[in-house]
Amino acid sequence: MKKSDLATSAIIIAVILIIIIPLPTWLLDALLIMNITISLFIMLASLFVKDALEFSVLPTLLLITTLFRLSLNLSSTKLILGNGGDAGHVIETFGSFVISGNLVVGIVAFVIIVAIQFIVITKGAERVSEVAARFTLDAMPGKQMSIDADLNTGAIDEATARQRRADIQREADFYGAMDGASKFIKGDAILSIIITIVNIVGGLIIGVTMEGMEIGEAVRVYTLATVGDGLVSQIPALLISTSTGIIVTRSASDASFGVDLSKQLLGNPNIMLICGGVLVAMCLIPGFPKLQLIVIAAILVGTGMVMRRNILKEAEAPAQEDTAAQAAEEKRKPENVLNLLQVEQLELEFGYGILPMVDVSLGGDLLDRIIMIRRQCAIDLGIILPSIRMRDNIRLGTNEYRIMIKGVEVARGEIMPDHYLAINSDGVEETITGIETIEPTFGLPALWITKKQREKAELLGYTTIDPPSVITTHLMEVIKNNASELMNRQQVQLLIENLAQQQPALVEEVVPKMFTYGEVQKVLVRLLREGIPIKNLGTIIETLADYGAVTRNPDELTEYVRQSLARVITSRFLEGDDVAVVALDSKVEQLIAEKTKRTETGVVTILEPAQLQSLYKNTKEIIDRMAMEGKKSVALTAPAIRPRFKKLIEQIAPNLPVLSYAEIDQNMELHIENIIKI
Numbered sequence: 001m002k003k004s005d006l007a008t009s010a011i012i013i014a015v016i017l018i019i020i021i022p023l024p025t026w027l028l029d030a031l032l033i034m035n036i037t038i039s040l041f042i043m044l045a046s047l048f049v050k051d052a053l054e055f056s057v058l059p060t061l062l063l064i065t066t067l068f069r070l071s072l073n074l075s076s077t078k079l080i081l082g083n084g085g086d087a088g089h090v091i092e093t094f095g096s097f098v099i100s101g102n103l104v105v106g107i108v109a110f111v112i113i114v115a116i117q118f119i120v121i122t123k124g125a126e127r128v129s130e131v132a133a134r135f136t137l138d139a140m141p142g143k144q145m146s147i148d149a150d151l152n153t154g155a156i157d158e159a160t161a162r163q164r165r166a167d168i169q170r171e172a173d174f175y176g177a178m179d180g181a182s183k184f185i186k187g188d189a190i191l192s193i194i195i196t197i198v199n200i201v202g203g204l205i206i207g208v209t210m211e212g213m214e215i216g217e218a219v220r221v222y223t224l225a226t227v228g229d230g231l232v233s234q235i236p237a238l239l240i241s242t243s244t245g246i247i248v249t250r251s252a253s254d255a256s257f258g259v260d261l262s263k264q265l266l267g268n269p270n271i272m273l274i275c276g277g278v279l280v281a282m283c284l285i286p287g288f289p290k291l292q293l294i295v296i297a298a299i300l301v302g303t304g305m306v307m308r309r310n311i312l313k314e315a316e317a318p319a320q321e322d323t324a325a326q327a328a329e330e331k332r333k334p335e336n337v338l339n340l341l342q343v344e345q346l347e348l349e350f351g352y353g354i355l356p357m358v359d360v361s362l363g364g365d366l367l368d369r370i371i372m373i374r375r376q377c378a379i380d381l382g383i384i385l386p387s388i389r390m391r392d393n394i395r396l397g398t399n400e401y402r403i404m405i406k407g408v409e410v411a412r413g414e415i416m417p418d419h420y421l422a423i424n425s426d427g428v429e430e431t432i433t434g435i436e437t438i439e440p441t442f443g444l445p446a447l448w449i450t451k452k453q454r455e456k457a458e459l460l461g462y463t464t465i466d467p468p469s470v471i472t473t474h475l476m477e478v479i480k481n482n483a484s485e486l487m488n489r490q491q492v493q494l495l496i497e498n499l500a501q502q503q504p505a506l507v508e509e510v511v512p513k514m515f516t517y518g519e520v521q522k523v524l525v526r527l528l529r530e531g532i533p534i535k536n537l538g539t540i541i542e543t544l545a546d547y548g549a550v551t552r553n554p555d556e557l558t559e560y561v562r563q564s565l566a567r568v569i570t571s572r573f574l575e576g577d578d579v580a581v582v583a584l585d586s587k588v589e590q591l592i593a594e595k596t597k598r599t600e601t602g603v604v605t606i607l608e609p610a611q612l613q614s615l616y617k618n619t620k621e622i623i624d625r626m627a628m629e630g631k632k633s634v635a636l637t638a639p640a641i642r643p644r645f646k647k648l649i650e651q652i653a654p655n656l657p658v659l660s661y662a663e664i665d666q667n668m669e670l671h672i673e674n675i676i677k678i
Contacts, residue, residue, distance in 0.1 A: 012064060018071040025088035028075055032090045032232050035072060038065060039236035039243075046243040053170055055247055059177035065240055066184040069233055073195055076229045080222065081202050087225055095228025106227050113234050114192060143168050148371045157387070178248055188237055192230055199226035269311065272304030343407045345386040345486055348475060353398035353417060357468050358390060366390075369472045376476065381483055381528065382535025384494050388475075401471060403478050405485055411478045413440030415467040419448040420457075428461040441474045484528040492521045499537050510541050514548040522554035523561060530646070531657065532562065532569060539564050555603070555643055563639070563662045570665040573634050573657045580631040581670055582622055585677045588615065589641045596644055605644045614678045616652050622674045623653055634659060635676070 023031070042061065049055045079087040086092075095106070147164050150156045156164070203222025207213040213221070279297035283290045348370075350358070357364040370388055377385045396402065402412040414437075415421075422432065423439055423446045434447030449457055454464050465473070479486070496517070500507040511520060523544065524534050534540060543564040547557060562569065574581070596605045607615070619635075626633045635658045637645050642660040649656060664670065 012067075015064070015068045015071055018068075019074055022078060023075045025079060025083075025086065028072070028079065029088040029090045031072055032076075032088070035065075035069060035236050036232075036239075038068075039239035043239045043243040043246075046246045049247070052174060052247050053167065056170060056174050058244070058247055059174070062184050062240065062244065065236075066188050069188060069237060070191065073192070073229070073233050076232075077195060077199055080199050080225045080229060081206055084207075084221070087229060091225055091228035091232055093228070094231045095224040095226075107223070110196070110227050110230050110234070113231070113238065116238070140168055140172060145368075145371070148374075178244070192234055192237070196226055196230050199229065269304040269307035272300045272307070276300035276304065344389040344404070345406060345488075346479070347389045347391070347404040347407075348401065348471075349391055349393040349396060349404065350401040350471075351396040351398045352392055352394065354401060354415070354467075354471075355392060356417070357471075364468075366468050366471065369468055370475075373472060373476050373479070377479060377483075379535075381480065381533045382495075382537065383483055383487060383528070384491055385479065386486060386491070403475055405478075405482055410482060411440070411474060413470070413474050415470055416448045417467055419450060420454050420464045420466055421470050422447045422449045422453075422457045422462040422464050424461075425463050426461045430460050432457055432460065432462070440470065441477045480531070484525045487521060487525050487528055489517045489521055492517045492524060495534075495537055496520070496541075499541065503538055503541075506538065506541055506545070510545045510548070515544055519552070519554065520544065523558050526554065526558040527561065527565075532565060532572070536565065536568060559639065559643060559660075562660070566663050567665050569659060569663045570668050573659060574664070574668060574670075578631050580626040580629075580633050580673045582626075582633050582635050582674045582676055583672045584635065584637040584641065584645060585675050588676060588678055589638050589645075591678065592641050592644050592648070603644070605648060607648070611678055612648070615648065615676070618678065619649055619656075619676050620652055622676060623656060626674075636661065636664075636670070636672070639663075 018031070042058075042065070046055060046058075076087045076091060080091075144165065147156070147161050147168075150161070200223055203226065204215070204218050207218030207222055208215060276297040276299075279293050279300070282288055283293050354366075355364075356362045357366045360367065367390075370390070374385045374388075377383055393402075397414060399416060400412070400414045402409050404410065416435065419435075421437070421439060422434060423444055425444075432447065432449060432453060434449040434453065437446050437448055438444070439446040449464070457464055496507055496511055511517065520541075523540070527534055527540075540561050543561045544557060547560045551557060573579070591607070591611065592605055595607050596603060623633045633656060635645070635649070635656055637658065637660055639660040639662045642658055642663075646658040649658065
């Protein structure tokens, strides 16, 4: 435990003990002076903060200082009533100074101070805290979306985004706590009035009945001590409530309150000159003290003239020399080329014609759609998509865009703003007029039509897509096809740390004791490469734990994981009426098994050219025939043959899912429509 924590605990315990243990007058004097010092310290600290979160301990500090002040009130009350009105020099001095021989004036002054704190400062600070807490909570969704938008455009990184989200949550917690902490000061003011009445009434009773004083003497002695006690407690309370009001009314700034005040209130010389002129004009009104008006007006006018002269001198200074000197200094500095070495994981570049779709002020919603893509990838694939860097590129066509992964272009497309893309997906016979094009995502023939034609096209059976949806659909498909390239070790660490919050025992056993992040990454990359989501990361890590002692080969581990994800694979590839299951002939499986050899570089399968050509031809014919019937082919093989056949067939059918019998859910009924032979 840190020393500061021990000291804080000791202070709080000591405050509580003050309530119980009677204090001598000399110790009470020291604690009262300390109370004033702490309150003054808190008020000065509130003036120098630049943001409310820099003083986030204030709500808890209000509770502790209020408890300390109340404990001192109780101790002073014990001394006033039990020590003949003698509660120390501090209380006596405050009472004598305020009363100054006039008891009524002293009581009125004390009541006014309590009223100022209770009605004006505390009430106002409480209301501001309440409104600030409400507005902060209401603004949280918008601020979160703004952070996500900055993250997607590459303006900030993941660490900065997390810090901003944490600051937003802290800000909401702070103003909510301040709303409640203001009640402490309010209750303290009410209790001070009650203690004052108790001290006066109790003092009179004790002085007259027990001490044998005259009524006038008792009133003088106990009222003096009571007013002094009230002032000693209310002045620190007034300082702290003022600090509360300063903090909750303070806007975020790069400077302290004093610097902002001098810039914003006293920074314009015209204001001082006008105020000075008004004061001079007031001298013409009979009855006003002319000497005081003239002195203050002279100070304002003189200060304003000096400020104006300084501003004019600064404006006439040769700014060009400073600029030239700075430019020369920059040239002499060595160029920082580290930023030029950075390669973005995922980029979307576009021509200037697409800018209105990105600019929120122009009604563009492409940024919001990009945010939805990141969420959809997390839901569908189970991956944390890196921030998508979006920027315009004058080298592209006006309405052209391109998608880049690790600095290399992987896809390109072109849209027509103010048009809709019409795709004849249902074989509609009636045609409509439009500009012929190729749909960029799947390469389907399509038409660009005007907004007026959209309703007609949809009535005829065409599928119409607006330009932002064309871009986001293309981007989503590219991400799905290249998700394995985006799965780096940093992404794996984030996923496993998230899993550790739910299943700490599992993660502690496997990572990094059995497998490193790099070894887990190899398995996840192989799954994503074949379109298998890794959202069920717990099952994947459990399978690695089960078979980690059997093999360290990532290909073999991937096959074990695939079998554990049988339900996921079945639902993803085999459900639906448009799926055609294609099995591998037993002779082909036997041939592949015989031609597979283990070498120093790994397991390889080498077929004769004629055999390989025949396998390619027969597989391609079956896939094309199923596609003509509107069906998606899924190949089915024995578990040991599956990875070998997938590698062989990847050249001619990269998107053909190849599953093994061990990866099929037991409740799934299969109907094999074709057999792949050689």
